[in-house]
Amino acid sequence: MSESVRRLFFALWPDRDLRSRLAEVTRHARRELGKAGARVVDTANVHITLAFLGNVPDEQYQCVASSAGRIQAGSFDLLLDRWGFFRRARVYYLTPAAVPGELERLVGRLWDVAESCGLKPDPRPYRAHLTLARKVTARLDLPAPESVLWSPADFVLVSSETRSEGPVYRVLKRWPLSVGNCEIGSE
Secondary structure, three states: OOOOEEEEEEEEOOOHHHHHHHHHHHHHHHHHHHHOOOEEOOHHHOOEEEEEEEEEEHHHHHHHHHHHOOEEEEOOOEEEEEEEEEOOOOEEEEEEOOOOHHHHHHHHHHHHHHHHOOOOOOOOOOOOOEEEEEOOOOOOOOOOOOOEEEOOOEEEEEEEEEEOOEEEEEEEEEEEEEOOOOEEOOO
8 A cells, every 4th residue: 555645845825915016026027037938937836945845755744744833933024136046947036135044944943843754854055035937048137126025924834746737736734923033842
């Protein structure tokens, strides 16, 4: 009997108003990327990945979902104000010039949870980014984006299913961000 497996990641998930704002701010960039032959990400799918867990068996999913619920994560503001380009991955994105310490601590705590459940952390340094397009062949010379201030209310666990028409994401669980420091457990 085979075990159920899910492709999972933790993310910051924009609400409807922020998605509309991001669509407005990135409209020109998305149009230019599309003209250049890139595969533009649907606005309904934009997010900031915190920790990509990959294919996770059901037992580890249960562990991750339960353990993540014990994280006390502090709130923060994220100013998305720069374009970026991952040459090797061929990804064009919107990113903050500065990553808040609370965001970095949250990412660290999420990887601690993943490791405690038997998953291997990503060895690369964390780079907060909101993907706009994939299969980008070269960095475009675009005017600087209008800044978007995001004050996330929560972080989420998402399942991803790859389909020919693009990925389908489903938010499985949400946990609030609150004022204070990130800690595992409560006192």
